[in-house]
Amino acid sequence: MFRKIREIFSKAIDKISEKMEKISEERFGKEISQEDISKLSEELIIDLVEADVAYEVAENIIKDLEKKIVGSKIGLFEDKKRFIKDKFREILIEYLKRGEWNKDLVEMIKNSSKPYKILFMGVNGVGKTTTIAKVAKYLRDRGLKVLVVAADTFRAGAQEQLEIHCKKLSIPIFRGRYGYDPAALVFDSIKYAQKNSFDVILIDSAGRQHTDIDLMNEIKKISRVSSPDLKILVLDALTGNDAVNQAIEFDKYIGVDGVILTKLDADASGGSALSIITTINKPIIFVGVGQKYDDLISYKADLIIEKIIE
Ligand SMILES: Nc1nc2c(ncn2[C@@H]2O[C@H](COP(=O)(O)OP(=O)(O)OP(=O)(O)O)[C@@H](O)[C@H]2O)c(=O)[nH]1
Ligand SMILES: [Mg+2]
Numbered sequence: 001m002f003r004k005i006r007e008i009f010s011k012a013i014d015k016i017s018e019k020m021e022k023i024s025e026e027r028f029g030k031e032i033s034q035e036d037i038s039k040l041s042e043e044l045i046i047d048l049v050e051a052d053v054a055y056e057v058a059e060n061i062i063k064d065l066e067k068k069i070v071g072s073k074i075g076l077f078e079d080k081k082r083f084i085k086d087k088f089r090e091i092l093i094e095y096l097k098r099g100e101w102n103k104d105l106v107e108m109i110k111n112s113s114k115p116y117k118i119l120f121m122g123v124n125g126v127g128k129t130t131t132i133a134k135v136a137k138y139l140r141d142r143g144l145k146v147l148v149v150a151a152d153t154f155r156a157g158a159q160e161q162l163e164i165h166c167k168k169l170s171i172p173i174f175r176g177r178y179g180y181d182p183a184a185l186v187f188d189s190i191k192y193a194q195k196n197s198f199d200v201i202l203i204d205s206a207g208r209q210h211t212d213i214d215l216m217n218e219i220k221k222i223s224r225v226s227s228p229d230l231k232i233l234v235l236d237a238l239t240g241n242d243a244v245n246q247a248i249e250f251d252k253y254i255g256v257d258g259v260i261l262t263k264l265d266a267d268a269s270g271g272s273a274l275s276i277i278t279t280i281n282k283p284i285i286f287v288g289v290g291q292k293y294d295d296l297i298s299y300k301a302d303l304i305i306e307k308i309i310e
Contacts, residue, residue, distance in 0.1 A: 001264055001265055001267065001268075001270060001289070001307055002267075002269075002270030002273070002274075002304070002307040002308050003268050003269070003270065004269040004270060004271065005051055005053070005269065005270040005271055005274060005308055006270070006307065006308055006309070006310065008044070008048060008051055009308060009309055010310060011047075012043075012044045012084075012088075013081060013084045013085050013088065013309075014081070015040055015043075016040055016069075017080035017081040017083070017084045018080075019036065019037065020032065020069075020074050020080040020084070023036060023074065024075065024078070029073060031070075031071050031072065031073050032069055032070055032072055032074065033070065034066065034070050036070075037070070041062045041065070041066060044058075045062055048061070048271065051269045051270070052240055052241075052269050052271030052272040052275070053271040053272075053275050054241050054244075054279065057095075057275045057278055057279060061092070061095070064091045065087060065088065068087045068090070068091070069084070069087060085309060089305060089309050092305055092308060092309065093301055095274075095277075096277060096278070096301035096304050096305060098277075098278060098281070099280075099282075099284040099299060099301070100283065100284070100299065100300065100301055101258055101283035101284065101285050101298075101299065102283075103283075105139070105285065106139065106142045108230075109139070109200045110144075110199070114193075114194070114197060114199055115147070115190065115193040115194065115199060115200055115201045116200040116229050116230070117190065117200075117201050117203065117226055117227070117230070118135075118200065118201070118202050118228060118229065118230045118232060119203045119205065119222065119223060119226060119230070119231050119232065120132055120202065120203060120204055120232050120234055120260075121208075121219055121231070121233055121234070121250060121254065122207065122208075122233055122234035122236075122250070123207055123208065123209055123210060123236075123239075123246055124208070124209070125207060126207070126234045126235060126236040126239070127236060127260075127262035127263060127288055128204060128205070128207065128234045129158070129161055129165070129204055130165075130262070130288070130291065131234055131288055131296070132148060132165075132202050132204050133148075133162070133165035133166070133169060133293060134286075134293050134294075134295065135202060135260075135286070135296065136148050136165075136166070136169060136171045137169050137171070137293045137294070138296060139199075139200055140169070140171055144200055145197065145198050145200070146171055146172075146198065146199065146200055146202065147171075147172055147173075147174055147189070147192075147193050147196075147198040147200070147202070148162060148165075148166055148171055148173045148174070148201070148202050149173075149174045149185070149189040149202065149203045150162045150163070150173055150175045150176065150185075150204055151176070151182040151189075151203050151205050151222065152182070152204055152205060152206040153176055153177065153178050153179060153181075153182050153185060153206070154178075154182075154206040155206055155207070156178070158204075158206065159175050159176075159178070162204055163175065168293075169293065174188075174189040174192055174193075174201075182206070182222055183221045183222045183224075183225040183226075186203055186222055186225060186226045187225050189201060190226060203222070205219055210249035210250055211249070216249070216253045216254075219253070219254055220253050223254045230257050230258065231255055231256055231257045231258075232256075232257065232258055232259065232260055233246070233251075233256040233258075233259050233260075234259070234260050234262060235247065235259055235261050235262070235276060235280075236261075236262050237261050237262065237263045237266070237267040237276065238263050238267055238272065239272070240275075241272065241275060241276075243272070243276045243280070244275070244279050244280055247259065247280040247282055251282070256282055257282075257283075258283045259284050260284070260286045260287070260288065260296075261273065261276060261277070261287045261299070262288035263288060264288065264289050265288075265289045270307070270308070274308075277304070284299035285298070285299065286299060287299050
């Protein structure tokens, strides 16, 4: 997780602080100029882009760094490494905080009328079904009565896949026939949940490309019929910058309240995750960090920064 990005920042911190050490010795009491660091800045942008950070994100990070250090005077005895590290940390924390949700899902569900409805959507294979199983366990373990709704009536095996998860977790599932209108199935499931006083229903939907108008209209219909309390877009950290387009399109069609970013554990570089978090302009509710049910954590900027800056 974030291994490559961590190496890049660590190398950059070393190089920039060495340069500052030299400057403080050679030109004691002088300010750091743009010229002093422009070559190192360029190198860092290239390294970040090669590690899948979107160009604009890399450029913005560097610009912010330059703003913070150009013009500053570095004392001979000051700890330069500490100084640069702190600057990077300040910048990245500000970027990563943009993704924080700052809400308590369990409290939201408890304080809402029953059932609280959560719709999960996203492109094929991003991890919707697995994530639903994780969220179902998370909520059940916190005392809520959870119903999982298998509204993927399209892909062969989709219902059974979810059913296997639910069996393992002893969580009830609402199923339908393949080929059945998913919007109608969701409508039925809500009535069932009301009758049986479930606190929350988690609706799994079929994977769909954000460019497929028919399927986007279908999810729009599911959303209209069920009027979810929370619409979650599941994004795969490995998708790279296309995830940003997915977020824009799903938001345009259906509206996205929050994101779950999966497969952070499989993203050795971390560059694409960093770009996604800082550019989609949506809160990240959870991140997926593995294939086990407990591999789901609430997103916090502090948690990510620890992985990026040693
Ligand atoms: N390493 C890792 N793998 C994950 C994570 N989340 C999901 N996966 C894996 O990603 C693959 C696809 O997961 P699914 O849950 O079937 O994805 P989906 O979005 O429901 O797929 P469709 O219904 O076909 O669109 C599975 O092999 C999961 O185990 C994660 O956080 N980390
Ligand atoms: Mg699925």
